[in-house]
Amino acid sequence: MTVQIPNEMLIQTTGNKIEALVQNTYPDFQNRFSEPDYLKERAILATTNEIVDEINNYMTKLLPTPEREYLSADSISKCLDTYNDATILYPIEYLNTLNANNFPTHRLLLKIGAPIMLLRNLNQSLGLCNGTRLIVTNLGDNVIEAVIITGTHIGHKTYIPRISLTTKPAHWPFTLNRRQFPIKVCYAMTINKSQGQTLSNVGLYLKKQVFTHGQLYVAVSRVTSRKGLKILIENEDGSCGSQTQNIIYSEILKSI
Structure with a gap:
């Protein structure tokens, strides 16, 4: 099932995708990188460990230590x-x-x-x-x-x-x-690993689409308010999109 994401939740950029995610999810990072309350309230979510590691390596390099x-x-x-x-x-x-x-x-x-x-x-x-x-x-x-x-x-x-x-x-x-x-x-974690976390700011990076039942729901439900959720969808050609797949197994819902 294809889902249309509201424009106010989308991150659109023609530049570096990870940089845009960081700026939206971790604003003023250079001045607040050591504040516990700042760090515990936000995270970037992605579908695979490879993407998560790429984001974490990028952000670790920004630290002046x-x-x-x-x-x-x-x-x-x-x-x-x-x-x-x-x-x-x-x-x-x-x-x-x-x-x-x-x-x-x-x-x-x-x-x-x-x-x-x-x-x-x-x-x-x-x-x-x-x-x-x-x-x-x-x-x-x-x-x-x-x-x-x-x-x-x-x-x-x-x-x-x-x-x-x-x-x-x-x-x-x-x-x-x-x-x-x-x-x-x-700084970033997989959607599956984020279960149980409660965050005020979430950047969702869909470089690769969700691939299991309910994964998109888990991602968007980590954030405590609509205002705190930003989504960057990367199309196969590298451009930013506005639609993503939501995986739902109807058999699961019918058995409830």
Whole structure:
């Protein structure tokens, strides 16, 4: 089903699409980049992790603070029956390129002042839950110091360690072990990851159309007011559009 987006919600530009999104969603960013209330109330949403990473990298570069790189230690699970063969077929360099949903990347670029989101439950009693957002305040060798800006422990300082994580998407013939900080920069996030978030300013970037039932509804319902929602639809030719697809499985609605 095709949906026509009202003109007052659209971002139209002939220039850099990400720059236009940032200007609309994070106005006056250079002066307010370190304000917790400013950061926790806004986010850019997109359909895929690749687009989200592109936006987060763009915004991280805007921060005037020094950058630090953290690389993961990747391996294939030894519980695999064909472990020896797998280590030959899938070298470390290949494992480093792999990404999965709700999983940290091999190369993590961070700056003090950047907002991050936890990808795992670390300590629920301290408010360190999957989806909690924080602001980086210090970058150590083995821990990251951050202040919580959402959830039940707002304002508390905490320390995030590297942990070992495993994942095995259906299209991988092995289980990937990755030792890395369980976080992602979160100026932007995927629509699916935004579930449960409440925001006053949302920029929705539809470079790629929504692809599951109710995904468009989840995106637009994150924002608390119509005024705070801006949508940039990118057509295949690179121009800005005004229509987008909404995926609805009528079978689901009929069964209710």
